[in-house]
Amino acid sequence: MSVIARDEASELSxxxxxxxxxxxxxxxxxxxxxxxxxxxxxxYTFTGYVKVILKKESMSSTGYLVIDQGMPTMSIYQFEKxxxxxxxxxxxxxxxxxxxxEDSQDRQAIIELHSRVPKEEFDRRFPDAKxxxxxxxxxxxxxxxxxxxxxGPKEKAKGxxxxxxxxxxxxxxxxxxxxxxxQGYIVDELEKLHSQNKAEAKRELAKYxxxxxxxxxxxxxxxxxxxxxxxxxxxxxxxxLNDPSDIDRIRTDFASLKERIKxxxxxxxxxxxxxxxxxxxxxxDARVGDLYDLILQYQRGQIPKQETKTCEKCGSIxxxxxxxxxxxxxxxxxxxxxxxxxxxxxxVGKSNKFAYAAAVAVAHAPDKAxxxxxxxxxSGLGKTHLLNAIARQIMTKSPKESIVLLPADxxxxxxELAIRRNDVHGLRERLRHKxxxxxxxxxxxxxxxxxxxxxxxxxxxxxxxxxxxVIASDRLPKEIPRLxxxxxxxxxxxxxxxxxxxxxxxxxxxxxxxxxxxxxxIPPQVIEFIADRIESNVRELEAALNRLxxxxxxxxxxxxxxxxxxxxxxxxxLPEKEKxxxxxxxxxxxxxxxxxxxxxxxxxxAQKLKEGYRGLEITRTNPSQLREExxxxxxxxWLTDKESKNERTIPPSLEIIxxxxxxxxxxxxxGILLIDGLQYLISNTSFDGVLRFLRRLIDEFSESDSIxxxxxxxxxxxxxxxxxxEREFEVLxxxx
Numbered sequence: 001m002s003v004i005a006r007d008e009a010s011e012l013s014x015x016x017x018x019x020x021x022x023x024x025x026x027x028x029x030x031x032x033x034x035x036x037x038x039x040x041x042x043x044y045t046f047t048g049y050v051k052v053i054l055k056k057e058s059m060s061s062t063g064y065l066v067i068d069q070g071m072p073t074m075s076i077y078q079f080e081k082x083x084x085x086x087x088x089x090x091x092x093x094x095x096x097x098x099x100x101x102e103d104s105q106d107r108q109a110i111i112e113l114h115s116r117v118p119k120e121e122f123d124r125r126f127p128d129a130k131x132x133x134x135x136x137x138x139x140x141x142x143x144x145x146x147x148x149x150x151x152g153p154k155e156k157a158k159g160x161x162x163x164x165x166x167x168x169x170x171x172x173x174x175x176x177x178x179x180x181x182x183q184g185y186i187v188d189e190l191e192k193l194h195s196q197n198k199a200e201a202k203r204e205l206a207k208y209x210x211x212x213x214x215x216x217x218x219x220x221x222x223x224x225x226x227x228x229x230x231x232x233x234x235x236x237x238x239x240x241l242n243d244p245s246d247i248d249r250i251r252t253d254f255a256s257l258k259e260r261i262k263x264x265x266x267x268x269x270x271x272x273x274x275x276x277x278x279x280x281x282x283x284x285d286a287r288v289g290d291l292y293d294l295i296l297q298y299q300r301g302q303i304p305k306q307e308t309k310t311c312e313k314c315g316s317i318x319x320x321x322x323x324x325x326x327x328x329x330x331x332x333x334x335x336x337x338x339x340x341x342x343x344x345x346x347x348v349g350k351s352n353k354f355a356y357a358a359a360v361a362v363a364h365a366p367d368k369a370x371x372x373x374x375x376x377x378x379s380g381l382g383k384t385h386l387l388n389a390i391a392r393q394i395m396t397k398s399p400k401e402s403i404v405l406l407p408a409d410x411x412x413x414x415x416e417l418a419i420r421r422n423d424v425h426g427l428r429e430r431l432r433h434k435x436x437x438x439x440x441x442x443x444x445x446x447x448x449x450x451x452x453x454x455x456x457x458x459x460x461x462x463x464x465x466x467x468x469x470v471i472a473s474d475r476l477p478k479e480i481p482r483l484x485x486x487x488x489x490x491x492x493x494x495x496x497x498x499x500x501x502x503x504x505x506x507x508x509x510x511x512x513x514x515x516x517x518x519x520x521x522i523p524p525q526v527i528e529f530i531a532d533r534i535e536s537n538v539r540e541l542e543a544a545l546n547r548l549x550x551x552x553x554x555x556x557x558x559x560x561x562x563x564x565x566x567x568x569x570x571x572x573x574l575p576e577k578e579k580x581x582x583x584x585x586x587x588x589x590x591x592x593x594x595x596x597x598x599x600x601x602x603x604x605x606a607q608k609l610k611e612g613y614r615g616l617e618i619t620r621t622n623p624s625q626l627r628e629e630x631x632x633x634x635x636x637x638w639l640t641d642k643e644s645k646n647e648r649t650i651p652p653s654l655e656i657i658x659x660x661x662x663x664x665x666x667x668x669x670x671g672i673l674l675i676d677g678l679q680y681l682i683s684n685t686s687f688d689g690v691l692r693f694l695r696r697l698i699d700e701f702s703e704s705d706s707i708x709x710x711x712x713x714x715x716x717x718x719x720x721x722x723x724x725x726e727r728e729f730e731v732l733x734x735x736x
Contacts, residue, residue: 021048023113030107034100047119048113063104065100066119074092075129107185108184211245225258272481335403347509348506351622366394372491373494375497375498378501381537391403394435403434428454460490478683508527515545529568585732586707589707592712592726594713602630614671616637617676620640637649661697671707672708694710710725
């Protein structure tokens with residue numbers, strides 16, 4: 001080893017410009033961290049250098065280990081100390097490697113791995129830095145404390161007077177405290193106590209060591225926690241594990257974090273269970289629908305009057321050999337179409353006009369309009385119908401082999417079957433190179449990591465080759481538990497077109513068209529009766545009509561209003577507007593109304609307008625529909641990114657919305673604000689941002705003569721989010 005004299009060291013320090021290369025790895029210091037890195041580099045025959053940086057209040061150092069084919073060949077160490085007097089030195093060779101290894105064990109050290117560095121530059125500029133006896137280097141022995149008398153960075157330089165022995169050599173308690181600091185722990189309070197009362201510091205040191213052991217245990221527990229969206233919080237808590245004096249707060253915060261992670265996991269499991277139940281219910285409803293169709297066909301004489309057996313899976317009539325023709329046809333099929341679902345049979349209304357227009361645009365110009373297209377809406381509103389319509393339109397110009405339309409559960413089944421058959425590659429080839437790739441009921445991929453990964457690659461391949469992607473879901477990506485962030489970002493990169501529940505006019509038109517398809521004349525008052533009782537699900541409209549027609553056909557009765565009430569009332573109940581409205585609201589208060597649709601909130605809003613209140617409603621529903629259904633005369637602003645020629649719109653920007661509401665409040669007097677579309681705001685910003693926005697509004701309204709109403713569907717929020725909102729607002733739950 002060579003030690004460079006003080007003047008020469010200062011000069012060399014200024015000129016010590018090591019080429020940076022490319023940083024390929026970074027790590028925190030700690031016991032044996034560098035030894036482990038060097039062991040890895042030996043296996044991979046790495047060439048470059050390892051840089052170890054250690055900065056503290058009174059000193060700093062930088063060390064370089066040059067690596068050639070996995071072995072350390074040169075070592076350079078630069079050391080600077082500011083107290084009690086300034087010292088600057090540079091060491092090179094074998095001894096400098098010991099200093100580097102010692103610094104690397106400090107938790108405050110930063111270790112960087114640099115590649116693509118010209119070794120010749122080191123050979124030319126630092127000939128004394130070469131390590132001797134490379135093959136015999138024992139890293140573990142180098143990590144042991146140096147023997148007494150072996151000099152280090154504080155050694156005496158040539159011509160200098162010997163420095164007095166440091167205080168820690170005479171005081172073992174201080175030595176232990178400084179050792180804890182070197183390991184990266186915060187010991188300021190302990191050092192202060194030591195300067196005041198050494199005996200007390202000794203007793204406190206023992207407690208510090210116990211706390212450090214507990215901190216190490218907490219670190220292991222943090223490492224074992226599931227991440228599930230808490231990565232940043234886990235890392236933030238880890239960064240505090242070097243402060244033994246903060247152990248009480250760390251314990252509390254760890255327990256809180258652990259409990260929140262536990263609740264999040266439980267909520268995720270609950271959400272996945274609900275999605276599984278949705279799938280079972282949808283399959284069950286499909287079988288029931290097929291059964292009603294079977295009854296009608298039987299009564300019309302379209303099938304022989306003999307005992308028939310139906311498929312347990314889909315409800316279709318089995319062949320004589322006991323096989324299901326429908327399932328057999330669909331087995332392995334990548335294009336699952338439903339009879340009668342085309343653009344010509346889709347009833348367009350105010351609630352689905354935009355989604356319909358987007359679907360038509362995609363069908364006529366794939367990869368030109370919206371790609372991907374994400375159709376979002378609650379179950380039974382027509383998403384599957386639009387997917388089928390897109391496929392049928394494209395099939396008029398392209399072969400059906402170029403189209404994929406699969407329900408998500410069918411996609412998962414196909415992948416699992418391919419895995420069992422060891423034919424995943426074959427499935428990929430069948431799904432690739434498509435002009436149109438569509439997935440229905442996307443929410444059923446919740447928790448299916450393998451299927452999500454496979455779908456991610458298929459979507460990227462399809463987009464890269466100019467194919468069109470269309471996805472339908474009854475939940476936004478953010479609401480789907482355990483959904484890959486990469487996949488969520490990809491499918492949200494195009495257009496999201498949502499479908500709202502149909503207004504009454506649209507519901508009546510749907511029922512008329514379905515009755516015509518079944519060849520039955522249904523009295524207008526019966527159509528009105530069904531439309532009034534089913535407001536939010538097109539599939540349920542058709543199911544109710546099927547039940548009524550099937551019952552009348554089997555019993556050979558005429559369909560009239562009395563029969564409809566007898567057959568359907570037990571299952572449909574009363575229309576929402578006929579349910580008791582027992583909600584009382586007062587100025588200066590803010591209310592959260594939990595309801596599947598904003599019916600009660602709009603009734604309250606309309607009621608207050610009649611009492612002379614000024615009104616402002618910000619809603620996801622087309623304003624013309626609300627005026628028609630509730631007779632609202634106040635100002636209604638449509639919450640949407642879409643521009644409208646007929647309605648005033650506002651984008652999902654919290655700043656713009658806040659400004660609009662503040663202007664409304666400035667007018668003074670009694671007023672009422674209704675916000676419907678909370679989940680839309682959350683999906684476009686964040687829950688925390690929307691929560692801050694609402695808290696500010698609550699404060700504003702508490703000092704005014706106005707009322708604020710927030711309408712929210714509980715199913716659109718996770719339990720934790722809903723619980724937070726319930727603590728902020730006065731909660732109203734409509735009767736019935």
